[in-house]
Amino acid sequence: ENQIRCYNYRGVGHYARNCFVRPRRRDVAYLQIQLLIAQKEEAGIQLQAEEYDLMAAAxxxxxxxxxxxxxxxxxxxxxxxxxxxxxxF
Structure with a gap:
């Protein structure tokens, strides 16, 4: 199944830009995801729609x-x- 998933709280059915829940806390996992997406973008790799949403949320x-x-x-x-x-030691 390829379902739409929100990066703010990992809910299914909408993108982060349409989220009604407060964004995720900016913990280590959040920072690592941001870093991976930024590196992917710098390398010229095509981002998925969800990744663009997360970048916009940044x-x-x-x-x-x-x-x-x-x-x-x-x-x-x-x-x-x-x-x-x-x-x-």
């Missing part, structure tokens, strides 16, 4: 850049904490 390109920066920061922090933990 409001503007500045937020996408902030998402990228946050994901890079999270990865760097994770690597640093792993290295620090390994050095301790």
């Amino acid at each position: 409001a503007n390109l500045d937020e996408i850049e902030e998402v990228n920066a946050n994901c890079i920061l999270m990865a760097n922090l994770q690597q640093a904490s792993t290295a620090m933990f390994q050095a301790m």
